[in-house]
Amino acid sequence: MRVPICEVTPETEYAEITGWIHEIRDLGGLTFFLVRDRTGIIQVTIVRKKAPEGVLTTIREISRESVVRVAGTVKAIDKAVGGREITPEVFEVINRAESPLPLDVVEKVPAELDTRLDARFLDVRRPRVNAVFQIRSTVLDAVHDYFFRNGFINITTPKIVAAATEGGTELFPIAYFEKEAFLNQSPQLYKQMLMAGGFEKVFEIGPIFRAEEHNTVRHLNEATSIDTEVSFADHNDVMKILEDVVVVAYDRVAATCDEHLARIGIDLEVPKSPFPRITYTEALEIASRGTGEDLAFGDDLGTVAEKAVGREMGVHYFIVDWPTEIKPYYAMPYDDDPTICRAFDLMHPRMELSSGAQRIHRHDQLVDQIQAKGLGVDGFEFYLKPFRYGMPPHAGWGMGAERLIMTMLDLANIRDAVLFPRDRHRLTP
RNA sequence: GCCCAGGUAGUGUAGUGGCCCAUCAUGUCGGCCUGUCACGCCGACGACUCGGAUUCGAAUUCCGACCUGGGCGCCA
Numbered sequence: 371m372r373v374p375i376c377e378v379t380p381e382t383e384y385a386e387i388t389g390w391i392h393e394i395r396d397l398g399g400l401t402f403f404l405v406r407d408r409t410g411i412i413q414v415t416i417v418r419k420k421a422p423e424g425v426l427t428t429i430r431e432i433s434r435e436s437v438v439r440v441a442g443t444v445k446a447i448d449k450a451v452g453g454r455e456i457t458p459e460v461f462e463v464i465n466r467a468e469s470p471l472p473l474d475v476v477e478k479v480p481a482e483l484d485t486r487l488d489a490r491f492l493d494v495r496r497p498r499v500n501a502v503f504q505i506r507s508t509v510l511d512a513v514h515d516y517f518f519r520n521g522f523i524n525i526t527t528p529k530i531v532a533a534a535t536e537g538g539t540e541l542f543p544i545a546y547f548e549k550e551a552f553l554n555q556s557p558q559l560y561k562q563m564l565m566a567g568g569f570e571k572v573f574e575i576g577p578i579f580r581a582e583e584h585n586t587v588r589h590l591n592e593a594t595s596i597d598t599e600v601s602f603a604d605h606n607d608v609m610k611i612l613e614d615v616v617v618v619a620y621d622r623v624a625a626t627c628d629e630h631l632a633r634i635g636i637d638l639e640v641p642k643s644p645f646p647r648i649t650y651t652e653a654l655e656i657a658s659r660g661t662g663e664d665l666a667f668g669d670d671l672g673t674v675a676e677k678a679v680g681r682e683m684g685v686h687y688f689i690v691d692w693p694t695e696i697k698p699y700y701a702m703p704y705d706d707d708p709t710i711c712r713a714f715d716l717m718h719p720r721m722e723l724s725s726g727a728q729r730i731h732r733h734d735q736l737v738d739q740i741q742a743k744g745l746g747v748d749g750f751e752f753y754l755k756p757f758r759y760g761m762p763p764h765a766g767w768g769m770g771a772e773r774l775i776m777t778m779l780d781l782a783n784i785r786d787a788v789l790f791p792r793d794r795h796r797l798t799p
Numbered sequence: 800g801c802c803c804a805g806g807u808a809g810u811g812u813a814g815u816g817g818c819c820c821a822u823c824a825u826g827u828c829g830g831c832c833u834g835u836c837a838c839g840c841c842g843a844c845g846a847c848u849c850g851g852a853u854u855c856g857a858a859u860u861c862c863g864a865c866c867u868g869g870g871c872g873c874c875a
Binding site for chain 1: 800809810811812824825826827831832833834835836837838839845866867868869870871872873874875
């Protein structure tokens with residue numbers, strides 16, 4: 371019976387393990403193999419003079435990263451990793467790995483991101499890389515858990531859509547039988563339709579597609595969005611949910627991922643809620659001071675400005691009260707000052723993580739806003755219809771899961787936070 | 800989309816006109832080695848993205864192509 375390597379302790383008498391050959395150290399009469407599985411690494415020691423003939427035959431043909439099965443007695447040895455080692459009675463090569471390897475799993479020699487992504491299956495064998503995806507899994511689990519505990523319905527909405535409804539970013543066109551279709555950039559409109567559907571609290575964690583030709587360390591053409599929408603809520607209500615979600619994710623990782631964090635070398639600090647809130651106008655002032663640029667109301671906060679504000683804030687923070695003209699048509703303007711709206715961005719000092727808003731729920735006002743943005747109402751009928759038959763007030767947001775993980779783990783490149791990134795140039799693997 | 804930088808053994812690098820039939824590390828293969836843990840030591844193997852041009856001479860300069868990284872815009 372195979373046991374996970376982490377369950378083999380110095381007290382274990384006999385164990386059978388399977389895994390990959392991590393390292394080989396051949397001292398002549400004595401050979402050490404490090405065998406790695408999902409759970410850890412163990413040393414397998416062979417004394418040439420004492421080992422069974424079958425074992426000696428096997429080890430001659432072994433290569434790094436081959437898949438092996440080892441069974442034998444376990445001894446407590448201070449000098450070995452984890453304080454124990456196996457002396458094999460059985461040593462079987464289940465599947466031999468070719469050599470040379472496309473990259474060094476032991477990380478003696480670094481590999482460039484491009485090389486790593488080309489051989490991602492090998493790259494994720496590296497304990498450090500593996501830890502990132504263990505943590506990613508934990509983050510998404512914690513987020514799911516939060517939503518379920520708070521009465522949200524888990525929805526999935528179409529990724530193939532008929533028209534470019536949201537404006538703004540470019541969409542990927544695809545062939546859909548005899549029709550033209552697109553990959554959806556956001557579940558936004560569908561979340562809103564489900565507010566008209568009476569679901570009240572929904573969330574979706576799924577892919578979004580953006581056909582922008584950007585080439586940066588913080589953009590992907592296929593990303594994972596954590597999305598939510600809540601009826602009878604305003605922007606303040608959903609900002610509270612958003613900061614709770616971020617804190618819950620950090621909390622869970624801090625509580626359950628010690629080992630993975632240690633492998634990455636991160637001393638995780640859980641952000642404290644409530645996060646500070648500054649208005650767009652205040653952000654402009656801080657940015658102007660920090661960069662020397664003269665920013666005016668209505669200007670977008672560029673990367674340089676965003677970083678300057680991030681440096682000043684030093685923690686997660688919200689930017690609220692955005693100019694209506696630079697936010698999407700569905701953001702609700704304030705009644706007393708329609709030049710600003712109930713939209714917000716959640717910022718990490720390094721970059722934007724999320725944006726959201728209270729939405730316009732009145733049909734005629736929405737049509738006005740769509741037209742004010744210079745968009746045609748034509749393709750919007752399927753979206754506008756629900757607003758005529760009892761649409762409740764509602765608010766929501768979408769957060770980039772990769773950005774959350776990237777900033778949490780201080781990863782240099784967002785591609786490190788996805789298994790198989792899709793960017794301007796990469797379509798395989 | 801605009802701008803900048805870069806492509807050298809399987810991997811990561813040095814080399815900016817002759818000192819380079821190319822450096823170092825890791826790897827692979829062979830040899831020695833009974834407690835390694837980046838094992839050590841000896842030996843070998845393995846590379847200048849492609850095409851054109853300049854030059855007595857090009858990894859090195861120029862042009863084009865292809866590929867890659869990054870910045871900006873925009874965004875999550």
